[in-house]
């Protein structure tokens with residue numbers, strides 16, 4: 031039986047835990063509805079600590095394990111680690127090719143990524159340069175390089191046929207300003223509960239679990255109020271032809 035790729039989603043982020051903070055409610059909803067969800071993590075997460083005793087190598091192993099645990103909770107199909115060094119990510123052609131490879135391999139109909147632009151009106155959220163780089167590389171991979179067989183011909187040589195993603199959702203959930211032009215994905219309480227459990231699997235990154243739980247619930251309720259749902263996450267949504 032050929033696979034129905036209408037129910038395949040991909041989330042491309044910079045770091046382990048980015049997806050759990052930003053869009054894991056939507057991921058939980060998808061897996062509840064029987065979708066295959068794949069994460070693509072651009073960096074190795076090797077800089078996210080204030081502990082002077084832990085090496086980058088050890089930290090990246092811990093964070094990979096934490097991401098795998100979060101993935102099991104959410105019921106992810108796969109997690110792909112591209113392994114670029116944390117903190118130094120650029121939207122290079124190498125990163126674009128590597129994301130294109132994953133898009134061609136899994137053939138998602140929907141791809142979520144982070145905002146490629148620094149939002150100067152987003153309250154006190156300065157934003158991480160790796161998040162901008164991951165977003166830019168992911169969007170450039172969707173269009174046009176995952177689609178065009180003559181771009182990155184080595185992918186075709188690997189047996190990976192071009193693929194057209196149907197929708198892109200840019201994660202705006204953590205941004206201060208949410209406007210009505212955004213797409214609001216309504217969630218059920220059980221989606222938020224699963225998403226919260228997945229976030230808490232990132233033990234090395236969560237200094238205050240109660241505060242993290244409160245954020246997961248209250249922010250999603252706040253966004254839900256905009257669209258008349260108990261809970262929601264917000265995205266800028268693009269329909270592609």
Ligand SMILES: [Zn+2]
Pocket residue numbers: 044045047048158161
């Ligand atoms: Zn991050």
